[in-house]
Amino acid sequence: MMGPLVSEAVFSGKAFVHGEASGEIVSSDVELSFWGGVDPASGEVIDRHHPLSGQILTGKVLAIPGGRGSCSGSGVMLELLLNGKGPAAMVFERADDILTLGVMIAEEVFGKSIPVVTLDPKDFSLARAARCAHIQGSRVVCGEHPEALHAVPDSLESSESIASRMMLTEADCALLDGSRGKAAQVAMKIVLRMADLQGADRLIDVTQAHIDGCIYTGPGSLTFAQALRDWGGRVIVPTTLNAISVDHRRWRAQGVDPALGEPASRLGDVYVDMGAQPTFTCAPYLLDSAPAQGEQIVWAESNAVVYANSVLGARTMKYPDYLDICIALTGRAPLAGCHMESNRRAALRINLPELKDLDDSFYPLLGYHAGLLAANRIPVLTGLEWASPSQDDLKAFGAAFATTSSAPMFHIAGVTPEAGTLEEATGGRDVPALDIAIADLARSWDELNNAQDASIDLVSLGNPHFSFRECETLAALCQGRTKHEDVTVVVTCGRATHDKARETGILSDLERFGVQFVTDTCWCMIVEPVIPASARTIMTNSGKYAHYGPGLTGRNFRFGSLKACIEAACTGRASGGRPVWLRGA
Template identity: 40%
Template structure:
């Protein structure tokens, strides 16, 4: 039986707040009832996944909330939309869909959401503290906020995400509750060589492996080296959340509530132990490529959005040499602003790189309409590219991607993988 506070009951009854507040509270309460939650939990931030145009209903829903004077009550960032608002013609949407996509993004702005338009809000200033209750959408962002930052969120999807932001409440179930965050599966990396564990490209591959091994279970990964970067952990979380329903994976020594594997397991023996060996890593890497080595048609990077550090690493690797195929880098406005401080954005464009802001090439039509082969260092791009764009993905390291863009065909450094 769902129990509501006096404040929540007043909003639900319409005796306080706007009609938009009431509408949002009704949605959250109905969701909590269906999920079997016994109460609502106050949240301190939200990240809205429902900014991407999938049909007119999403835009009309958000416009109705805004018309009823609904306003977010907590800091709220926006995920990617279907348009690059700085260059709307970059997306090949029909006029009617373009109009509705803009209306959807504008409705979120009217409700007080920040115009971040990024799938990596944690790299744009949204970094809740361990134990904070939040209502985040977007699979990689949810995995990161739980796994790396130690805040608590379930995977909130369209409609419910904005309702949580407006009501500052979420159904108190799932990963909001400590007892549901205990790991039951142990993934042991102790058999892998140290150089591999340090490589950037290992992290998206490990993430893809975790997603397939864990599914909906909560795993703890033991054996990662200390000092992993935000970008490496971002890639891991994105891979895990793409290939499985992963919203939390404990990384022993990294996840705030998992100083070691034993703590993540709650002092209980794991239901299963999976030792990871070199062959498993190679199989996971190979599973991210649907095309055979050969000519490529483009390189796509930035899912989740590329960071300032990743863009500058790309520039270093490029060494000013031209590319034979189009290169797309998807990034947030916060990263673009950092690049603009010293002209790094212009340096990227001078190489022929197309910068995609506010959106990404796998969720809206930006790539050339005739599909071909896409090379990427993103497990998430690799997982979704074929179904969303028709392009067959080839996975490689960032140096592989740069070298392949120069030659126009797949270049792999096989030695990295042993």
């Protein structure tokens, strides 16, 4: 929040979106995910774990270190600007791809914009302690009264001047001058602006894309995609689609309001029209098309990015929504971030205590806590060399880590492919070290368990999407058991997993127990009536959903292992106790 006032002062930074604005400063030293953290219809911060929870950003100068969490934050930013609920300006401590890209799309396609400026850490700390700010170009003037503040303007850079600093190929230039059509031209302009933000001096070819911009954040997301399609947009690399906002084939039968169902499903269709595959999964690493180690790709969806970099060893940045389709249309991405070997090294060591008797709730909880410690730094965790976590464990860890951290990857010494040793993960450098105690994990456990009542109304599974192996485990846990009549159990998964579960008979077994399956969408987009209107407390094994869920649904949450979730499904109550490995903390 706001610190002690500073006298009027002028700070000069880097303007990634030029403009002029004044307003009261709303600030925090904690990064913020706009997806699941800010309501695009009201401008309210709805992340109930964030210091700014309840604040209205509309018309304010937002000063935060940067964004974190979901790649869909760019979509929320776009909707905020289009419906007049956005901040007046944003001031960051470090360049932020996701939120800045949302502003760039609003400017390039819709002619709406706000200033976005990055200050160095010392100036950012001083600026965010002020009451008000006036931004003009790269200048930030702070003081007590915005009407009395004036900045010295600076020049506006065009996409042509940015291009002149980059090493572009003949094909790149053809895209930029419109020779390959308007969609590719607009896409290339946006790619170049983001390359400038990321400090890249050239572009590289990518082999595949995964699109997160197919999530319906409001009318702007649909209008943007329709414009690209109508301008002749067509992907030129193999492209998969993330989970969309509804079950594309069954939303009507599920009772979803057509006001959401129709535009959300139409948005998916528009991306298919541009050549994307209707995979509709937030876990593209479960598909047969998953990339190999070292492959240069463009993936959006925060958990998928982290998994691709960390577990598969593929190379992608944490691409914001809408930049993903721009790169898929051009086949070209900035040579920056985790595309480069030098930027994949750990900058922080996190040491774990001696652990035993772990269950599957350990990995999402550890990911959640490690993300809080890492912030924007790539960490390497030590102390799990003996544990042999499964792919599903790493999936759960990565999703929770990507929720609380803005880092695009992690290493686990002796586990992940680029961390055979601690020295390999760090590149032999000395890095800061932090220790995690059992008591630290216990505090994060309590934070994710905000429900006071032990009764459970809904068990939510599949954030990220369930794998086939998880379906098998769930079937074994349900075998011979009876679901409580007042508890709803819903699993989300991709179409490919659902088809395999049906073919093997597992689907029928689980449906006899009372499990409902939803495909094509995921829990961060699901609303009533898939979530029963009467449900007051939701239990999940997802650290990601336990974090976002209270703000997205208005419900109370319980977090625990898959086994604990099924116990709650059968009894109607959560055990309330911590797992064995956390007891005594």
